[in-house]
Amino acid sequence: MPKPEIILHGTELSGHAHRVELLLRLLGLPYRYVVAAAAERATPEFFALNPLRQIPVLQDGAVTLADSNAILVYLAKRYAPDSQWLPEDPVGAAQVQRWLSVAAGEVRFGPATARMVTLWNFPGDLVRARQIAAVLLRFMNEHLSTRRFLAAEHATIADLACYSYIRRAPEGGIPIAEYSSVLGWLQRVEALPNFKPIPASPPPAET
Numbered sequence: 049m050p051k052p053e054i055i056l057h058g059t060e061l062s063g064h065a066h067r068v069e070l071l072l073r074l075l076g077l078p079y080r081y082v083v084a085a086a087a088e089r090a091t092p093e094f095f096a097l098n099p100l101r102q103i104p105v106l107q108d109g110a111v112t113l114a115d116s117n118a119i120l121v122y123l124a125k126r127y128a129p130d131s132q133w134l135p136e137d138p139v140g141a142a143q144v145q146r147w148l149s150v151a152a153g154e155v156r157f158g159p160a161t162a163r164m165v166t167l168w169n170f171p172g173d174l175v176r177a178r179q180i181a182a183v184l185l186r187f188m189n190e191h192l193s194t195r196r197f198l199a200a201e202h203a204t205i206a207d208l209a210c211y212s213y214i215r216r217a218p219e220g221g222i223p224i225a226e227y228s229s230v231l232g233w234l235q236r237v238e239a240l241p242n243f244k245p246i247p248a249s250p251p252p253a254e255t
């Protein structure tokens with residue numbers, strides 16, 4: 049029986065989709081990328097994949113999964129169970145979960161929201177998003193001043209979950225140059241074998 053094809057539904061500028069694509073690449077898993085922009089997400093076919101109409105969605109044979117962090121957990125457990133991407137020991141697992149929560153919380157409502165409001169006029173409070181981002185970046189910078197990666201001394205899915213929106217934070221008007229430990233961490237993620245960058249977004253049209 050041929051192995052089922054892994055399909056990732058996303059868009060290239062989505063940091064949520066990018067973190068999943070990163071893990072697929074870092075694990076060396078072949079996949080087919082299906083672009084699911086707003087028009088595709090409005091279809092009944094996409095609703096059947098994810099009633100929240102959000103990307104990313106992963107299909108792997110009989111498994112259909114939405115939510116980027118859930119997909120990272122699935123891929124690590126399914127395809128790299130003995131690796132260090134998702135530690136099994138109590139403290140290691142908790143540290144990873146902690147940063148997955150930061151990715152879904154402060155990262156989403158800080159730098160990711162600021163970028164969406166700035167680039168695409170997404171409704172949201174830009175001032176508040178930038179405040180959240182500033183607190184987050186100060187915390188991450190301090191945390192990373194004595195560590196190479198967020199949750200362990202090696203890369204885990206926590207790093208991938210946080211990477212994409214922090215790298216693109218300047219697109220939301222959030223400078224990152226002053227956070228040297230964060231910059232070092234971004235470079236360490238980018239040095240992982242088979243890494244693929246998240247593309248820069250075109251600057252908004254001048255008014």
Ligand SMILES: N[C@@H](CCC(=O)N[C@@H](CS)C(=O)NCC(=O)O)C(=O)O
Nearest residue numbers: 062063064101102103104115116117
């Ligand atoms: N918790 C979800 C959030 C995903 C998300 O917000 N995706 C955005 C694109 S980056 C989306 O699909 N937005 C369309 C919508 O919410 O209608 C995850 O981690 O996958």
